[in-house]
Amino acid sequence: MKPFADLSRFIYPVNVAVVGASARPSSQGGRLYENLVRHSRIRGKVYAVNPAYCEIGDAPCWPSIRELPDGDIDVALVIVNAARVLDTLRQCAERKIPYAIVMSSGFSEAGDAGRALENEIAQLCRDTGLHVYGPNCPGFVNVRDRIGMTFSPAFRHDLNAGCIGLATQGGGLGRNLLQGLSHGQGVGLWFSAGNEVDLEIPDFIACMARDPQIKVIGLLMEGVKDGRRLTAALDLARECGKPVVVLKIGHSEAGVRAAQSHTASIAGSAAINSAVFRQFGAIEVDDLDQLLAVTRLLAMGAPKAGSGLCIYTFSGGTAALATDIAGMANLPMAAFSDQTHATLKSLLPDFANIANPVDTTADILRDQDAANDCLRVICNDPHVGAVLFPIPMDYGDVTDGIAQSIIDVSRATATPIVPVWMSRRMGGGFQLLEQHGLQPFMSVSTAIAALSRIWPSAGMQPSSAPTSEDAEHGSSASEGPDPARQQLSEAQSKALLKQAGFPLPLSEVAISAPQAARAAARIGFPVVMKVVSSDIVHKTESGGVHLGIDSEAAAAAAFDSICAAVAQAAPAARIEGVLVEAMLPAGGREVLVGVHRDAAFGLVLTFGLGGIFVETLRDVAHRMIPLQRQDARNLLHEIRHTAILEGVRGQPPGDLAALEDLILQVSAFAERHADTLLELEFNPVWLGPVGQGAIALDALIVTSGHQEARAILETDANP
Numbered sequence: 001m002k003p004f005a006d007l008s009r010f011i012y013p014v015n016v017a018v019v020g021a022s023a024r025p026s027s028q029g030g031r032l033y034e035n036l037v038r039h040s041r042i043r044g045k046v047y048a049v050n051p052a053y054c055e056i057g058d059a060p061c062w063p064s065i066r067e068l069p070d071g072d073i074d075v076a077l078v079i080v081n082a083a084r085v086l087d088t089l090r091q092c093a094e095r096k097i098p099y100a101i102v103m104s105s106g107f108s109e110a111g112d113a114g115r116a117l118e119n120e121i122a123q124l125c126r127d128t129g130l131h132v133y134g135p136n137c138p139g140f141v142n143v144r145d146r147i148g149m150t151f152s153p154a155f156r157h158d159l160n161a162g163c164i165g166l167a168t169q170g171g172g173l174g175r176n177l178l179q180g181l182s183h184g185q186g187v188g189l190w191f192s193a194g195n196e197v198d199l200e201i202p203d204f205i206a207c208m209a210r211d212p213q214i215k216v217i218g219l220l221m222e223g224v225k226d227g228r229r230l231t232a233a234l235d236l237a238r239e240c241g242k243p244v245v246v247l248k249i250g251h252s253e254a255g256v257r258a259a260q261s262h263t264a265s266i267a268g269s270a271a272i273n274s275a276v277f278r279q280f281g282a283i284e285v286d287d288l289d290q291l292l293a294v295t296r297l298l299a300m301g302a303p304k305a306g307s308g309l310c311i312y313t314f315s316g317g318t319a320a321l322a323t324d325i326a327g328m329a330n331l332p333m334a335a336f337s338d339q340t341h342a343t344l345k346s347l348l349p350d351f352a353n354i355a356n357p358v359d360t361t362a363d364i365l366r367d368q369d370a371a372n373d374c375l376r377v378i379c380n381d382p383h384v385g386a387v388l389f390p391i392p393m394d395y396g397d398v399t400d401g402i403a404q405s406i407i408d409v410s411r412a413t414a415t416p417i418v419p420v421w422m423s424r425r426m427g428g429g430f431q432l433l434e435q436h437g438l439q440p441f442m443s444v445s446t447a448i449a450a451l452s453r454i455w456p457s458a459g460m461q462p463s464s465a466p467t468s469e470d471a472e473h474g475s476s477a478s479e480g481p482d483p484a485r486q487q488l489s490e491a492q493s494k495a496l497l498k499q500a501g502f503p504l505p506l507s508e509v510a511i512s513a514p515q516a517a518r519a520a521a522r523i524g525f526p527v528v529m530k531v532v533s534s535d536i537v538h539k540t541e542s543g544g545v546h547l548g549i550d551s552e553a554a555a556a557a558a559f560d561s562i563c564a565a566v567a568q569a570a571p572a573a574r575i576e577g578v579l580v581e582a583m584l585p586a587g588g589r590e591v592l593v594g595v596h597r598d599a600a601f602g603l604v605l606t607f608g609l610g611g612i613f614v615e616t617l618r619d620v621a622h623r624m625i626p627l628q629r630q631d632a633r634n635l636l637h638e639i640r641h642t643a644i645l646e647g648v649r650g651q652p653p654g655d656l657a658a659l660e661d662l663i664l665q666v667s668a669f670a671e672r673h674a675d676t677l678l679e680l681e682f683n684p685v686w687l688g689p690v691g692q693g694a695i696a697l698d699a700l701i702v703t704s705g706h707q708e709a710r711a712i713l714e715t716d717a718n719p
Contacts, residue, residue, distance in 0.1 A: 100131070605624075681700040
């Protein structure tokens with residue numbers, strides 16, 4: 001895996017060169033140069049480069065990078081015609097300039113010619129060590145140090161700095177987020193990635209994860225270029241204690257490739273993205289408003305584990321509404337300490353509700369000091385993780401006082417106070433809260449939706465991250481195997497998997513009716529019989545499955561019936577025989593364990609309810625391979641109907657320990673064969689009661705070719 005770039009000289013450069021600087025203020029080159037010379041705090045020099053000028057303003061202008069005066073240059077900003085970019089970058093490499101920002105358009109977004117030019121830039125980076133940011137991007141902004149390497153005319157106005165880091169794959173929407181954080185904690189660093197020819201979103205995440213001044217990282221992503229590098233960066237952020245909030249555009253499943261197995265067809269790119277974000281601790285949100293809201297809340301401080309929400313207001317109806325919405329979002333409600341309860345009782349009138357939700361009634365609004373004391377007491381309660389303060393109406397001076405109370409108390413407490421301004425009349429109180437960085441939500445629902453994203457979950461434990469060796473191995477696997485797909489028959493798949501040590505029923509392949517009868521007798525009745533054919537995926541639909549066979553005569557008859565039915569239903573299919581297999585007892589639950597290759601993240605494991613429920617319920621969860629024990633445990637509890645596995649209506653609990661073992665065995669097998677395995681599916685897996693195990697009843701393997709299939713067989717012959 002390519003290491004993350006050291007961006008220290010990039011985010012805080014001493015000397016920069018502007019290739020394409022212009023004396024025309026309305027041009028992009030003119031605005032870029034002006035942003036650096038007039039509106040930025042560059043410690044060293046800004047060199048203008050353009051053969052059309054001898055000077056710009058009072059400063060000299062050089063014709064090329066080669067002709068610049070001797071001395072270190074940290075970043076070259078390139079805003080010239082696409083045809084001139086490659087030569088300019090070669091000059092940067094010759095001058096040992098470590099970074100270049102290419103803002104010019106006309107690359108992969110413009111067609112094949114632009115894509116070829118972009119490939120040449122990528123090769124130049126590999127050959128010389130030059131790091132290129134972009135192309136086709138608006139630049140980079142270091143808000144906190146006031147460095148605007150961007151042509152945006154808005155740079156000089158968007159300078160509210162703070163502890164939030166942004167990385168976006170869109171310039172316009174990135175600016176929207178920057179302006180959405182115009183009060184309170186703002187943005188420290190904003191990376192707008194462009195086409196990511198060299199420097200990519202993972203490099204920016206890693207940079208911000210290591211930056212002591214960045215507290216929260218917000219991502220706006222349209223695509224995932226290198227899934228394994230992305231997860232390594234997310235894991236680094238988690239190690240550094242930097243929460244990552246991500247909005248991934250593209251939740252529609254339209255266009256997802258239909259695959260032979262259920263595993264791939266029910267996975268879908270959006271589901272995989274969401275599962276991987278969850279696996280590596282990122283908080284996924286649904287829209288721009290949520291991205292802003294959640295990053296803002298995390299900048300204030302996440303609630304501590306085991307704490308609950310307090311709803312605090314002066315309106316009984318508002319308290320009931322907010323509590324109802326919080327309940328639907330499964331947010332835990334705080335239980336006050338005895339001391340908090342006693343203090344509130346002494347401060348509030350007898351008819352106030354001093355349990356949670358707190359309804360102070362409008363009576364307290366007449367006493368500013370008492371209002372402050374009540375709010376302060378609640379914020380200091382050790383069981384309160386955050387206070388939601390809905391303000392249902394604008395009451396002029398009264399709500400101005402409420403706003404001031406929130407501002408005063410928030411300065412003296414670490415507990416986040418989340419105001420909600422519910423009125424469409426934006427009075428003075430709203431303006432006060434906004435200006436002091438306590439940007440009010442506009443509805444209780446949106447506030448609670450944001451809080452539910454950041455509240456520590458008591459259920460799921462964090463997954464263990466793959467090691468760097470795992471990530472490197474997975475990365476090479478996802479670069480794309482031989483496209484020639486080779487699907488093994490069920491019998492071939494099971495023979496391979498049996499050699500690898502997987503739990504499977506006793507079975508034999510028969511090529512005649514008498515042979516089927518003898519095989520059934522050896523295995524023991526009852527048996528199930530299934531057609532063996534690499535050309536048939538769904539055997540039941542073609543008449544290729546018979547269950548509950550209890551005699552040799554029935555086995556012989558089933559053989560003939562299967563061959564006749566399949567020949568009629570699928571005349572072109574090659575029939576290689578009939579699999580005779582031990583039939584497991586009734587009462588087991590059926591689950592699916594599968595693996596498929598995702599274009600971004602490599603091999604991904606899917607777990608869920610199996611058998612006939614796969615496509616109807618679509619109750620599945622995903623993890624990127626390799627999995628650790630905690631990943632397997634989390635998967636079992638992540639599906640919606642996990643209660644079925646634990647035992648309902650008098651059923652004994654399933655053997656979940658054996659199921660965890662099977663999931664880890666599948667993960668290890670897939671990891672060993674990451675270069676050649678395309679799909680693996682056990683569906684259904686029979687899950688017996690505790691102590692009876694988890695046994696794969698049906699198996700499918702797809703590899704990248706005949707030679708690879710044989711290699712897997714040879715590798716796993718002696719597991």
